[in-house]
Amino acid sequence: MKNNRLMLLAATAMPLLFASAGSRAGDAAGHAKDPVEKPPHLQTDAVTTDGSVTVGGQPVPYQAVAGTLVVHAKGWDDSAAPDSEKDRNAGDDGNPTAQASMFYVAYLKKGAKPEDRPITFLFNGGPGSSSVWLHMGAFGPRRVVTADDTHTPMAPYKVVNNAQSLLDASDLVFIDAPGTGFSRIAGKDKEKQFFGVDQDARAFTDFITQFLSHYGRWNSPKFLFGESYGTPRAAVVVNELEQEREVDFNGVILLSQILCFDASGDAPETNPGVDLPYVVALPTYAATAWYHHKLPGQQTDLAHLLTDVERFADTDYAAALQQGAALDPARRDAIAQKLHDYTGLPVDYIRKADLRINVGMFQHELQEDEGKYVGRFDTRFSGPGMDPLSKQAEYDPQSAGISSAYVSAFNDYVRRSLNYGQDKTYKPDIMIEDWDTKHQQPGQSQAQPGPLNVLPDLAAALKYNPRLKVLLNAGYYDLATPFYEGITEMRHLPMSRDLQNNIEYKQYSSGHMVYAHQESLQALHDNVADFIRRASLPQDQPGHPSNGG
Template identity: 60%
Template sequence: MKRAFLLASALALACSLARADEPAKPNDDKTPPPEEVFKPEDVVTQGAIAGINYEAHAGTLVVHPGNWDDVKDKENKDNATAVASMFYVAYFKKGAAATERPVTFFYNGGPGSSTVWLHMGSFGPKRVITADDTHTPAAPYQVIDNDSTLLDASDLVFIDAPGTGFSRIAGKDKFKAFYGVDQDAYAFSQFIQQFLTKYGRWNSPKFLFGESYGTPRSAVLVNLLQSASVDFNGVILLSQILNFDLFDDIPDFNPGVDLPYQVSLPTYAATAWYHHKLPGQRPADLPKFLQEVEHFAMNDYALALLAGASLPDDQRHAIAEKLHAYTGLSVAYILKANLRVGGGEFEKNLQDDANLTTGRLDSRFSGPTLDPLSKSADYDPQSAAISSAYVSAFNDYVRRTLNYGHDRQFKPMIPVFSHWEFKHHQPGADFASLGITNVLPDLATAMKTNTNLKILLLGGYFDVATPYFQGVYEMRHLPIPQNLQANISYHYYQSGHMVYANADALKQMHRDVAAFIHSTDNVSRK
C-alpha cells in the first residue's frame, strides 16, 4: 500500500497536496449526468494591472479524442466516443493588434493537476501570498495585484487539463480517450487550434509554458502542433522532466540505471547548503559550489557507480566521504545505501536529527516527520504548507472576480494513475513504446523541423522532484545538430519546483521570460 502510494506520488509531479488515500472510483462510462452536457462557454470581465487594461475570458471549449473523425456512425457520434470540456481563463490586453501581441498557453502537470498553481502564483494579474519556507497560516489568504504579471509581454491563457479544475470528461471510454501521454497532448492540440480560431489569434506569436508534467506535455504538444502546420516561436519549460528514466524518487525500482543519483546530487548539495548541513565552512557562492558538485557527479561519482560491485573498498569509502561533504548525510548511511540515495530517502534523513522531513517540491521547507522509523519521506511539507492558500484563493477569485463557476466544483487535483497510459508513440516510430516515457525525440523533432524554435529552461535549485541538473543533462543529450543547442537557454533560481512561490525568484523569472518572449516574437519594434 505504502509503496504503491509512493510510486503514484513520484509520478505526480504537479504542485499538489500529497495524499495517501486510495484513488476515487471512477464514474460510470455511460450516459453523462446533466451537468456534464458540454457546450462552449465564454464569460467576459474587465480588469487593469500595472497600467494595462485587459479583458478576462473564463470559459470552456469542447474537444474530442483522436479517433473522433474515424467514427463511421456520424449520426450517433455523441454516444460513440468520449468528449471533454476544457476550462480556460484568457487575459487579453485591450487595444492590442493580434499580429503584434504574443499569446502564451500555460498549464501545470500531474498528470491530474489543474493549472491553479501557475494561475495564482506566477504570471496572472492576481497572485496569492504564501510564506516563503514555512506553513502559510489558514484563511483569510491575501490576494494581491501581481507586479510580476506577464501581461506586459504577452496575452495569457491558463488551461485546465481534461477532468481537472472546471474541465470535465464524459462518454464511452472517456478515461482511455484522455488519460495518457499521447491522448492528453492531442486534447491540448485540439484546444489550442480551436482557441486560435475563436479569438482570431492564428497570426499571433505563440508560446507554450508548461510546468512539471507540463514539460513532457509541451514536448509532445509542440511537435504535434507543428506537424499540423502551427509553428511556435518558443517553448518555456519550468521544472523539467522529459526522460522518466532520470526520475529520482524511486530509482531503486530501476536497478542498473544510476543517472538519477548523479543528476540529483547538485540539488541535494543545494538543500544541505540551505539548511546549514554541510560539514565545514559553508560556501558563499551557491552557483559556483554547485558547478563543483556537477563536475563530481558526472566524473568521479559516475565512474564509481558504473563500477558497481567491482568498486574497491578504498574508493568506495573515498566516494562516501565526498558525498558526505556535499550532502551532509553520514558516511555510514551513504555506505549502507551503497552510495545511492534516492529523493525520498534524502528528504527523510537530511534533518532526521531534528525529527524533520525536508520538502520535495521545495526543499527549503521542513515539517514534522510523520513516522520517525520510515525509510523515506511520507509527505511533502511544501505541498502541505501552501496548497490550501492556492486552492482557496482561486475558488474565491474565479467566482467573485471572473464571475464563473458559482454552482460548480473546482477540482485542483484528480486521481488518474489507475487509468494513465504512459506508453508513447515517438516521432518516426512504427508503434508506441512500452518502456519508460521519454519525449526527448519529440522536442528534438520539433526543433529540427522548425529551426527557429527557441527553448527556455527554468528551474529551482531546491527542487528534489525534478532536479535542475536533470534538465541540463536532458538538453545536453537532445538528439539535435550541435548548432541548434544555441536555441536553448537556461535560468535557475534559489527557489523550488514552484519557482514563483518565492517572491524574489518570481521577479527574476518574469524578467527572464519577458526577455525571452521579446527576443523571439518576431514583432518589429521601432
C-alpha cells in the same frame, strides 16, 4: 494524501511525480460524483469580464474570458457528428463519442493587434493537476500571497495585484487538463481516451488550434509554457502542432523539467543499472544541505559549491557508480567521504546505501537528528515526520503549507471576479490510477511501453522548425525535478550541436514552484518576459535570440 501534481507512473518505477505543489484536495475531489454535472453532451461556454493589472508601474487593461472548449477523442470526424441526443448516447465505433470540455481563463490585452501581440498557453502537470498553481501563484493578474518557506497561516488569504504578471509581455491562456479544474470528460471510454501521454497531448493540441480560430490568433507570435508534467506535455504538443497541424511556435518555456523518466530520483533502485538519477540529484542535495547548514565546513557561496558538485557528479561519482561491484574498496570509501562533504549525510549511511541515495532517503535523513524531513517540491521547507522509523518521507511540507491558500483564493476569485463556476465544483487535482504511459515517439509506427522519454519529440520539433527557441527554468531546491536533471536532458537531445544554441537556461533560489519565492518570481517574470519579447521579433531584427540578443 498523495501529491499528484507530478505523478506519472513509469513502467520500471512508480514515481508519483508531478504537478506543481499542492495536491491534497485532489484525492477526494477527483473521485467525487457531482450530482449537478452529468452532461450527456458537453457544451462550449464563455463568460467575459474586464480588468486591469499594473506591471512595472504600467497599467495593462485586459478582457478576461473564462470558459470551455470541447475536444474529442482520436478519430473524431465533425462532419459525421451525431445528429441527435439518442445518437450521442448510443455511440458509434466509427466516430468515438468521448469528449472533454477543457476549461480555460484567457487574459487578452485591450486594443492590441493580434499580429503584434504574443499569446502564451500555460498549463501545470500531474498528470491530474489543474493550472491553478501557475494562475494564482505566478502569472495571472491576481496572486495569492504565501509564506516563503513555512506553513502559510489559514484564511483569510491575501490576494494582491500581481506586479509579476506576464500580461506586460503576452496574452495568457491558462488551461485545465481534461477532468481537472472545471474541465470535464464524458462519453464511452472517456478515461481511456483522455488519460494518457498521447491522448492528453492530442487534447491540448486540439484545444490550442480551436482557440486560435475562435479568437483570431493564428497570426500572433505563439508560446507554450509547461510546468512539471507540463514539460513533457509541452514537448509532445509542440511537435504535434508543428508537424501534424502545420503551426509553428516561436518558443517553448519549460519550468521544473523532466522529459526522460529514467532520470527520476524517486525510485531508481527499481531500475538497477541506470545510475543517472543519483548523478543528477546530487547538486540539489548539496544545495539543500547548504541551505539547512548541514555541510561540514559550510561554504558561503552556493554558486561555487554547485560548480564543484556538478563537476564531481559528472566525473568521479558517475564513474564510480558505473563500476558497480568492481569498484575498488578504497575508491568506494573516498567517494563516500566526498558525498558526505556534499550532502551532510553520515558516511556510514552512504556506504550502507552503496553510494546511491534516492530522493526519499535524502528527504528523511538530512534532518533526522531534528525529527524533521525536508520537502520534495521545495527542500527549503521542513516538516515533522509522521513515523520516525520510516525509511522515506510520508508527505510534502510545501504542499501541505501552501495548497489551501491557492485553492481557496482561486475558488473565491473565479466566482467573484470572473463570474464563472457558481454551480460547479473546481477540482484542483484528481487522482488518475490508470494513466497510459505508452508513447509514440516521432518516427515510430506505434506507441511503446516503458519509462516515458520525450527527448525525441522536443528534438524533432527543433529540427522541423530550427527557429524554435526554448527556455528552461528550474529551482535549486527542487527534488521532484532536480535542476541538473533538466540541464543533462537538454544536453542529450538527439539533434545537431548547432541547435543547442536555441536553448537558454535559468536557475533560481527556489523549489519546484519557483514562483513561490518572491525574489525568484520577479526573476522568473523578467527572464520569461524578455524571452517572449526577443523570440517574437522578426528573425533578422537585432535582439532576436538567434542574433545574440
